[in-house]
Amino acid sequence: MIQVSHLTKMYGSRPAIDDLSFEIQKGEIVGFLGPNGAGKTTTMKILTCFMPATSGTAVLEGFDVFENPIEVKRKIGYLPEIPPVYSEMRVKDYIEYAALLHEVPKSKLKQAVNSAIEKVSIGDVQNRLIGNLSKGYRQRVGLAQALVHNPEILILDEPTIGLDPKQIIEIRELIKTLGGTHTIILSSHILPEVTATCQRIIVINKGRIVGEDTLEGLSARMKKGLLYSMIVKNPSQDGLAALKQLPGIKTVSHTGSKIVIELQHGTQDMRDKIVETAVKKGMGVLEFSSEKISLEEVFLQLTTEESTIGNGSAKTSIPNLDVAAHL
Amino acid sequence: MTKISTIAYRDLKSYFTSPIAYIIIAVFLAVMGWMFFNILFYFNQESMRMQQYSPKGISLTDGVLRPLFGNMNVILIFLTPFITMRLFAEEKKLHTIELLLTSPVKLYEIVLGKFISSFLFVTLMLALTLTYPIILFATGNPDLGPIITCYTGTLLLSACYLSVGLVFTAMTENQIVAGALTFVALIFFFIINWVSHFAGNVWGEVFTYLSLIGHFQNLSQGIFNSVDILYYLSFIVVSLFLSHRVIDSYRWR
Numbered sequence A: 001m002i003q004v005s006h007l008t009k010m011y012g013s014r015p016a017i018d019d020l021s022f023e024i025q026k027g028e029i030v031g032f033l034g035p036n037g038a039g040k041t042t043t044m045k046i047l048t049c050f051m052p053a054t055s056g057t058a059v060l061e062g063f064d065v066f067e068n069p070i071e072v073k074r075k076i077g078y079l080p081e082i083p084p085v086y087s088e089m090r091v092k093d094y095i096e097y098a099a100l101l102h103e104v105p106k107s108k109l110k111q112a113v114n115s116a117i118e119k120v121s122i123g124d125v126q127n128r129l130i131g132n133l134s135k136g137y138r139q140r141v142g143l144a145q146a147l148v149h150n151p152e153i154l155i156l157d158e159p160t161i162g163l164d165p166k167q168i169i170e171i172r173e174l175i176k177t178l179g180g181t182h183t184i185i186l187s188s189h190i191l192p193e194v195t196a197t198c199q200r201i202i203v204i205n206k207g208r209i210v211g212e213d214t215l216e217g218l219s220a221r222m223k224k225g226l227l228y229s230m231i232v233k234n235p236s237q238d239g240l241a242a243l244k245q246l247p248g249i250k251t252v253s254h255t256g257s258k259i260v261i262e263l264q265h266g267t268q269d270m271r272d273k274i275v276e277t278a279v280k281k282g283m284g285v286l287e288f289s290s291e292k293i294s295l296e297e298v299f300l301q302l303t304t305e306e307s308t309i310g311n312g313s314a315k316t317s318i319p320n321l322d323v324a325a326h327l
Numbered sequence B: 001m002t003k004i005s006t007i008a009y010r011d012l013k014s015y016f017t018s019p020i021a022y023i024i025i026a027v028f029l030a031v032m033g034w035m036f037f038n039i040l041f042y043f044n045q046e047s048m049r050m051q052q053y054s055p056k057g058i059s060l061t062d063g064v065l066r067p068l069f070g071n072m073n074v075i076l077i078f079l080t081p082f083i084t085m086r087l088f089a090e091e092k093k094l095h096t097i098e099l100l101l102t103s104p105v106k107l108y109e110i111v112l113g114k115f116i117s118s119f120l121f122v123t124l125m126l127a128l129t130l131t132y133p134i135i136l137f138a139t140g141n142p143d144l145g146p147i148i149t150c151y152t153g154t155l156l157l158s159a160c161y162l163s164v165g166l167v168f169t170a171m172t173e174n175q176i177v178a179g180a181l182t183f184v185a186l187i188f189f190f191i192i193n194w195v196s197h198f199a200g201n202v203w204g205e206v207f208t209y210l211s212l213i214g215h216f217q218n219l220s221q222g223i224f225n226s227v228d229i230l231y232y233l234s235f236i237v238v239s240l241f242l243s244h245r246v247i248d249s250y251r252w253r
Helices: A040-047 A069-075 A091-101 A106-119 A135-147 A165-178 A191-197 A215-222 A237-244 A271-280 A295-311 B002-015 B019-050 B060-084 B086-093 B097-101 B107-128 B131-139 B144-171 B175-197 B201-210 B216-220 B226-252
Strands: A002-011 A014-024 A029-033 A055-060 A076-079 A153-157 A183-188 A200-205 A208-214 A227-232 A249-255 A258-263 A285-291
Touching (some): A002 A040, A014 A200, A029 A040, A029 A191, A040 A055, A091 A135, A091 B097, A106 A135, A135 A153, A165 A183, A165 A191, A237 A249, B019 B131, B060 B107, B086 B107, B144 B175
Parallel strands (some): A029 A200, A076 A153
Antiparallel strands (some): A227 A285
């Protein structure tokens, strides 16, 4: 159980996080999503009592991070952005050290260390120096360190960064199995990361929460309209202008022979009209597909919305759309 | 308490996984051995000459121990910055400090653990010089008292050096900067009493009192004066407190 209310952290006069409030229930897996520099790491550093907030409160399992830091630290396991590993130590010694710092009793030490090593599958390197390990292994050693004392709350700052695809899947599975018994917060700036593991997503941008919902809720709420993409033989200004004039069309953009058309929210199916117009104007339709707005775009919309509103333009830029679903 | 020893043990162990520990010990023993040899040789000549004037000659305490430990304390000024410079600076640079500061460990336990690890290292270094008094006992008849006070004094003095080093390594994440500043500060406390001749009565006494080496004079003669011990202990406590505050302020930035 984590309750955060009106949390603010200033670096000089620049706010890193600005009036954050959220609540996380026991056993939930929550993802912090946001571009680099959004304030994810700062929030985590405050929750782990590494740095104090400028104002606001954070209460973990009934203990305030400012009043009772030692109690809070007993309940959490933390994997920072850069795994805090000593390169001159052996993997096993290091995890043992972390366990002792986290008050694992001597009688259970061996078992705790072995089970942490097993969980992140680093048994084959347990006697090697951490300095000689690859980035992926170091990341997993860092994760083992966060797990070793079986904490109630796990705070993971970009846990799968630097891992290869197979390891990423393993770690995601591990995080999922840990959910339910542990409360987990993880941060990422990569969408598939959070969509694969988290039950709930908190989107942060420029230190503020810009969206907070379940996966389905978030994408439903942000679904602004349909997107069509079309590949034509001879794109012409004339044809593009005609497309733009069709009812219910929001934007028409093109790069080379690829035309992307965005419909206004609530518009009926327009595929036949669009193709008809394109053919009439002699553009020669080669391919036509419609796609749903993916979470990728939801994320972009959420994080760019503020600035576009400020510019007085409602246009949402969607760069490099990959045509995923061909009709 | 167990956490202090956990931290101290890890740091002590990590000294010996890098070449720096062996280099420091080797340099220390080579220089001290050379000095011991020369002081002994000189003492040999001098004591024969002195016997012409007084039947007792010159004592081993005055002729060997005092110059030997006087030199050792200067050599330690050069070497202790290398021992302390990495303690916090490296943790900050490699971000391992995040593990310490997010574990249920109190800040004073971290500072004490680091201090104890460096102190144990120096103790080991000094233990290796016990060969010199053993040689003296084997060949002559030295006074045991001054040997004990000399070692106590040197241990206290190096603890002061180390605690100063801890303050500076807590301030920066650059080991070289930490080491250099420690060295400057130690030299300053070493020669602060030089001005006492022209600083007037009161200030002269203050500066003499503040001098680290000044308090070693009694101990080197075998005199165990509580003033000197208290001075060293309070020096260590103040420095450790300062490093505690510096690390605490690091979190607020």
